[in-house]
Amino acid sequence: MILHCCGCNKLIQTRLTDGVEIYPHRKDLSELPFWKCDKCNNFVGCHHKTDKPTTPLGCIPTKEIREARKHIHALIDPMWKNKLIKRDVLYAKLSEAIGCTYHTAEIKSIEDARKIYAAGLAISKELKK
Numbered sequence: 001m002i003l004h005c006c007g008c009n010k011l012i013q014t015r016l017t018d019g020v021e022i023y024p025h026r027k028d029l030s031e032l033p034f035w036k037c038d039k040c041n042n043f044v045g046c047h048h049k050t051d052k053p054t055t056p057l058g059c060i061p062t063k064e065i066r067e068a069r070k071h072i073h074a075l076i077d078p079m080w081k082n083k084l085i086k087r088d089v090l091y092a093k094l095s096e097a098i099g100c101t102y103h104t105a106e107i108k109s110i111e112d113a114r115k116i117y118a119a120g121l122a123i124s125k126e127l128k129k
């Protein structure tokens with residue numbers, strides 16, 4: 001499948017593989033599908049719980065971007081999970097802040113991640129008022 005690879009910073013032909021290759025020490029993940037870029041060895045997981053289990057979650061992130069996404073989720077998920085704001089309203093606000101439709105799995109650069117994090121923080125402060 002052709003996907004955007006953040007490591008290569010371009011569209012790349014990726015290869016479908018599984019958790020045995022990606023996470024050899026995690027037997028619990030061995031059955032899961034992943035799309036891998038053989039040029040830079042980064043990879044992306046799939047919507048494996050759906051009826052199209054090999055649909056990629058988004059572009060292929062670098063390690064740095066994957067970490068940044070975790071930080072973003074840790075910041076914004078509690079807001080909608082604790083019902084401080086509706087999830088779609090939150091995502092609409094984040095989209096507005098970065099000027100395009102926001103989806104965490106589509107973050108392609110650390111710059112984008114920083115922008116999202118800053119926007120998330122601002123929304124969080126707003127909700128605590």
Ligand SMILES: [Zn+2]
Binds near residue numbers: 005
């Ligand atoms: Zn790559």
